[in-house]
Amino acid sequence: MDKILDVVGPYNFHQALKRLKIDPLSAIDLEKETILIPIWVKGYPIVVDLQQIGTLEKPRFHVKTKNEIPVAHDDVIQQLSHLFHWNIPLKEVADFFQNNELGPLFQRFRGTPFVCDFQMYGCLMKVIIHQQLNMTFAYTLSERFVKTFGFEQDGAWFYPTPETVSKLEVSQLRDLQFSQRKAEYVIDTSKLLVEGDLNLDDVVQMSDEEVIKTLVKIRGIGPWTAECFLMFGLGRMDLFPIQDIGIQNGMKKYYNWETKPTHETMLEKSAKWEPYRTYASLYLWESIEVN
Numbered sequence: 001m002d003k004i005l006d007v008v009g010p011y012n013f014h015q016a017l018k019r020l021k022i023d024p025l026s027a028i029d030l031e032k033e034t035i036l037i038p039i040w041v042k043g044y045p046i047v048v049d050l051q052q053i054g055t056l057e058k059p060r061f062h063v064k065t066k067n068e069i070p071v072a073h074d075d076v077i078q079q080l081s082h083l084f085h086w087n088i089p090l091k092e093v094a095d096f097f098q099n100n101e102l103g104p105l106f107q108r109f110r111g112t113p114f115v116c117d118f119q120m121y122g123c124l125m126k127v128i129i130h131q132q133l134n135m136t137f138a139y140t141l142s143e144r145f146v147k148t149f150g151f152e153q154d155g156a157w158f159y160p161t162p163e164t165v166s167k168l169e170v171s172q173l174r175d176l177q178f179s180q181r182k183a184e185y186v187i188d189t190s191k192l193l194v195e196g197d198l199n200l201d202d203v204v205q206m207s208d209e210e211v212i213k214t215l216v217k218i219r220g221i222g223p224w225t226a227e228c229f230l231m232f233g234l235g236r237m238d239l240f241p242i243q244d245i246g247i248q249n250g251m252k253k254y255y256n257w258e259t260k261p262t263h264e265t266m267l268e269k270s271a272k273w274e275p276y277r278t279y280a281s282l283y284l285w286e287s288i289e290v291n
Helices: 013-020 073-083 090-097 103-108 120-130 135-149 162-166 170-174 180-195 200-204 208-215 223-233 245-254 263-273 277-289
Strands: 002-006 027-029 034-041 044-052 060-065 151-153 156-158
Touching: 002 073, 013 277, 034 073, 034 156, 044 073, 044 151, 060 073, 090 103, 090 277, 103 277, 120 135, 120 180, 120 200, 120 223, 135 156, 162 180, 170 180, 200 208, 208 223, 245 263, 245 277, 263 277
Parallel strands: none
Antiparallel strands: 002 060, 027 034, 034 044, 044 060, 151 156
């Protein structure tokens, strides 16, 4: 596979890569603006080499794979378009916030796309692993998880499959410094997927409210985890997880408040940002996490 793809600008791929590089599992060259993308397409693990060869205003991408792939190229492009929000007109998002109180923030990060996690099951595992941890240790833990039980292909790391994780013993995750409960959550959720009690293909078709209602029934998954999965796993556009400490700190900094906002204040403010609250979340994260 070797294709050149034009995308509607503005599209700030470099800023997106800076955020993605926070994850130690990422294979990114910021100078060359390249990233290796491990995705599952039609049941096949495929690594895509993606490079930005255009500009912020006229983005163009070189999309290639190391070897010929056993799936239609259009299926790969469609999945990449979803993951990188190539199908989302970012100018419309920026215009929406132009006269909004977040206008300066959207001007600062103009064209920065929201990028989904590359593997849906991997995203579910990551948000469970990351809950109630500081960012540094959260990524350390998910990296250990992937490099111990997942696999590497063409220079990119894939999360282990639900079948693999469902067969693990709690002690194997405890050896990686998982807490007892978190190890149980990861294994038990994987068992639900293997046994058919949870189907991610069905979840994709649900509304945001239905997804949250379905996921919070699972032991170890609360509202924050469900909302983050909606954002990073499914790419939904209107999520604003008020329990997220990063968003709380982002608002505190942006509004120059002395203390972090209450949930009530966050809900009141974010009501004005519908239907693009996911992008409001992203840019608030950017303001405190990415230089």
